[in-house]
Amino acid sequence: MGRALLAAIALLAAPAAHAETCKLTPKEVVTQFLQEFYIEKKVRSSFEKWVDPGYIQHNPYAQTGREAAIAFLTKFVEGNPGQRTTIHRVIADGNLVAAHSHGWQEQGTPEQKRGFAVVDMFRVEGCKVMEHWDVISPVPETSANTNTMF
Numbered sequence: 706m707g708r709a710l711l712a713a714i715a716l717l718a719a720p721a722a723h724a725e726t727c728k729l730t731p732k733e734v735v736t737q738f739l740q741e742f743y744i745e746k747k748v749r750s751s752f753e754k755w756v757d758p759g760y761i762q763h764n765p766y767a768q769t770g771r772e773a774a775i776a777f778l779t780k781f782v783e784g785n786p787g788q789r790t791t792i793h794r795v796i797a798d799g800n801l802v803a804a805h806s807h808g809w810q811e812q813g814t815p816e817q818k819r820g821f822a823v824v825d826m827f828r829v830e831g832c833k834v835m836e837h838w839d840v841i842s843p844v845p846e847t848s849a850n851t852n853t854m855f
Contacts, residue, residue, distance in 0.1 A: 731829035732797035738834060739804055739825075743790040748779045757833040764839055787811035793855045802827045807844070807855050819844040822854040 727734070734755060741751035752760075752775050762769040767777045782788070792806045804827075809820025821841050828836035844854055 727832035729832055730797065731800045731802050731827075732795055734829050734832055735797075735802040735804060735827050735834065736792075736795050739792055739795070739806075742778075743792065743806065743808075746782050748782055749775050752778075755832070755834055757830070757835050760834065761836040763837060785810065787813070791855075800829050802829060805855070809844075815846065816843065819846065 729737070738751055738755035741747045741754070745751075752771055756771050756774070758771045760769065760771040760774060762774060767774060787810050788808065789811060790806050790808045792804055794805045796803045796805075804823075804825045806823045806825070807820055808823055810817035812818075821843055823842075824840045826838040826840075827834050842854070848854075
């Protein structure tokens with residue numbers, strides 16, 4: 706009984722296996738996630754590593770949940786092999802992180818080659834992305850100024 710009691714106490718005192726302590730800032734979490742997802746095109750592994758299963762999606766064209774995001778984005782990446790992204794800046798305020806990027810197609814119409822300016826916004830808890838919003842704007846052929854969208 707003594708050993709069983711000590712083992713039970715040790716088990717109760719030990720941190721839960723899933724209660725991981727994150728040593729990264731929310732900005733670092735999002736930066737690493739975006740590198741693996743946008744740049745390296747590792748959809749499933751990036752989402753499984755950095756995104757919570759209960760992921761809340763606010764983009765009206767995608768379903769909520771991590772598995773739904775993986776399915777939606779895997780189809781997009783596989784159907785658009787010439788799609789490229791440059792991440793221009795990542796800004797954090799507490800557990801909220803915004804990333805400003807440029808996505809475009811290497812081949813295609815002039816509009817596809819100009820691409821889109823994207824701002825992705827994330828809520829991070831621990832080392833996991835919990836929630837996502839995005840705003841997407843096409844890059845126009847001409848601009849009223851010379852500042853660019855990036």
